[in-house]
Amino acid sequence: MTITILFGGSSYEHEVSIVSAITMKKVLKKSTVRFIFVDAMRDFYLIENDRMKSSFFASGEYKKSKKLILKKTGFFSKSIFGSKAVDTDVLLNLIHGRDGEDGKIAALLSFYSVLFISPRTEASVLSYNKLYTKSFARSVGVQTIPYEHLSREDERKIEMGYPVIVKPVRLGSSIGLSVVRSMAELDYALDVAFEFDSDVIIEPFVEDVKEYNLAGAWTGKWELSMVEEPQKDGFLDFEKKYMDFSRDSQIREASISNTLKQEIQESFKKIYNPLFHGSIVRCDFFEVEGEVYLNEINPVPGSMANYLFSDFEDMFVRLSSSLPSEENIVIDYQYINSIQSAKGKA
Amino acid sequence: MTITILFGGSSYEHEVSIVSAITMKKVLKKSTVRFIFVDAMRDFYLIENDRMKSSFFASGEYKKSKKLILKKTGFFSKSIFGSKAVDTDVLLNLIHGRDGEDGKIAALLSFYSVLFISPRTEASVLSYNKLYTKSFARSVGVQTIPYEHLSREDERKIEMGYPVIVKPVRLGSSIGLSVVRSMAELDYALDVAFEFDSDVIIEPFVEDVKEYNLAGAWTGKWELSMVEEPQKDGFLDFEKKYMDFSRDSQIREASISNTLKQEIQESFKKIYNPLFHGSIVRCDFFEVEGEVYLNEINPVPGSMANYLFSDFEDMFVRLSSSLPSEENIVIDYQYINSIQSAKGKA
Numbered sequence: 001m002t003i004t005i006l007f008g009g010s011s012y013e014h015e016v017s018i019v020s021a022i023t024m025k026k027v028l029k030k031s032t033v034r035f036i037f038v039d040a041m042r043d044f045y046l047i048e049n050d051r052m053k054s055s056f057f058a059s060g061e062y063k064k065s066k067k068l069i070l071k072k073t074g075f076f077s078k079s080i081f082g083s084k085a086v087d088t089d090v091l092l093n094l095i096h097g098r099d100g101e102d103g104k105i106a107a108l109l110s111f112y113s114v115l116f117i118s119p120r121t122e123a124s125v126l127s128y129n130k131l132y133t134k135s136f137a138r139s140v141g142v143q144t145i146p147y148e149h150l151s152r153e154d155e156r157k158i159e160m161g162y163p164v165i166v167k168p169v170r171l172g173s174s175i176g177l178s179v180v181r182s183m184a185e186l187d188y189a190l191d192v193a194f195e196f197d198s199d200v201i202i203e204p205f206v207e208d209v210k211e212y213n214l215a216g217a218w219t220g221k222w223e224l225s226m227v228e229e230p231q232k233d234g235f236l237d238f239e240k241k242y243m244d245f246s247r248d249s250q251i252r253e254a255s256i257s258n259t260l261k262q263e264i265q266e267s268f269k270k271i272y273n274p275l276f277h278g279s280i281v282r283c284d285f286f287e288v289e290g291e292v293y294l295n296e297i298n299p300v301p302g303s304m305a306n307y308l309f310s311d312f313e314d315m316f317v318r319l320s321s322s323l324p325s326e327e328n329i330v331i332d333y334q335y336i337n338s339i340q341s342a343k344g345k346a
Numbered sequence: 347m348t349i350t351i352l353f354g355g356s357s358y359e360h361e362v363s364i365v366s367a368i369t370m371k372k373v374l375k376k377s378t379v380r381f382i383f384v385d386a387m388r389d390f391y392l393i394e395n396d397r398m399k400s401s402f403f404a405s406g407e408y409k410k411s412k413k414l415i416l417k418k419t420g421f422f423s424k425s426i427f428g429s430k431a432v433d434t435d436v437l438l439n440l441i442h443g444r445d446g447e448d449g450k451i452a453a454l455l456s457f458y459s460v461l462f463i464s465p466r467t468e469a470s471v472l473s474y475n476k477l478y479t480k481s482f483a484r485s486v487g488v489q490t491i492p493y494e495h496l497s498r499e500d501e502r503k504i505e506m507g508y509p510v511i512v513k514p515v516r517l518g519s520s521i522g523l524s525v526v527r528s529m530a531e532l533d534y535a536l537d538v539a540f541e542f543d544s545d546v547i548i549e550p551f552v553e554d555v556k557e558y559n560l561a562g563a564w565t566g567k568w569e570l571s572m573v574e575e576p577q578k579d580g581f582l583d584f585e586k587k588y589m590d591f592s593r594d595s596q597i598r599e600a601s602i603s604n605t606l607k608q609e610i611q612e613s614f615k616k617i618y619n620p621l622f623h624g625s626i627v628r629c630d631f632f633e634v635e636g637e638v639y640l641n642e643i644n645p646v647p648g649s650m651a652n653y654l655f656s657d658f659e660d661m662f663v664r665l666s667s668s669l670p671s672e673e674n675i676v677i678d679y680q681y682i683n684s685i686q687s688a689k690g691k692a
Contacts, residue, residue, distance in 0.1 A: 018682065057679070111450050121471060126478075139481065336364065
């Protein structure tokens, strides 16, 4: 099977997407893998497999690669005899942050009838924006952490007690995120978060909260990953982040009770079904006093959360053959014909 | 000024979009107007102005028109000397229903840095899906009608009393919508609605409810239309619908109290700001016992609700010069360079 990975994008997470894509090259061992890079200008390039090193992109060398355009059914390069398709069975959207997680790439691929793995546009919009995630989770019966919301022009005043965590509403990978331990620190944290977004979300920060991650997909049956209790030594810095996006070896499952595990799994299913069909997403949960809360949905998780699955590639292949596609709409101009008749113009 | 109108689409509302586009030709008198048709197969065609008649599309004659492709900055036709841009100052998304109102076209145009009038992807997703509209409206302090939600696989049982109105969650133009007066009629109404969507929303049907429509935009200042009390003689059939999408003469303002008018205007502003910047939308409100409720948001209203404005074209031009665009993200590969250094590979 041939899998084409789309990565990069006009996104604050452009660079970690490169790291993710390089990791997938190691993970997808049995398949033929191709790479399409979306640069900062949103030009598409076909990248040879042996050029998949981060310096190739950082140096700008990638610009010598073959340029592609997206048209109906897929990506094409120009050749002397017209245009030549990049042959693939399926496309994986591996663009983190803007473009990839906000629904734009999903919209492009749906519009042009490309088979792809990614949340669709509706699912992307609801999971990319943390405010919408909250109300969506509530609507399907999954608890979330209480929060406050501030826009750039709002008075910088919050009701909840400290410490709190301040996050831009629309970003992932902890960009623009701060833990604020007193009112004196709030202003600076908001300045940082508003650098990246017009809106921020503020939640209570619970020291040493239990966090559990679970990824999964529906491939005609549920394929849920192991539950991981991620290690949190201090806060995310760039090395920790790099580790997150380059992980390719399987984890050890969290040692939790069966009841807790089932609750996490049930919450995942409520979130995923049916909105996220066609995607592999990772949900991050908190456990507080025995209750499970959704922290966030990662619509395009770092390195596709491959390390959480015991058979990632096989699951990926199964998902590829059970992808949703839009219903076909027959347009027969009956309506216009009736108007024409009614007007005596038929 | 040159305005290019994008219409058609792979949508149940494809045909009314053609009617809307023909109407806009009459409305935009002072501008140069061009037309790009998206056919059922999602191919793009440049349509000469004198071919803008519904029979040109219904007959399939449009296929002889110049084919276009969408690339960075806009639409292009092939010429002997490469490709030629369709010159325009702004593009209007006039595709009703799927593609146009679900955020796909907005995503394509944002991705390719085209200046366009339409709700952006996030705003489209929230207004296209009536369930999300409800929770969004609530979150900005606008009341909506109570409702129940059924999915295709749910038991066909509702709690509320009859009569009710059954609507597909994601469509406009009253497609798939029924008024149900007793339990015996529910099954058929659900069959009809589920033809068009996997989810339906059910609301109490209030005979002779007062309905008021208001359209508007933010062009650096609020530009709110008159308030109309639409005429409802019986239910929408195809002639009535045709009238709605072909309206081009100004209405008479509803005779309502100043208090009610202000409440409607304030509700509109809460919905519009800031999510809908860059668009002209129409909101339909109900008045029940002196209270204002949002019924629905029309992200791409029929004939752009031109008939509600006293100076539609001037407002349109003002909006064209105050369109939002995505923030530029600088990608400097600092992060990858730091990893390289840390690894001793710099």
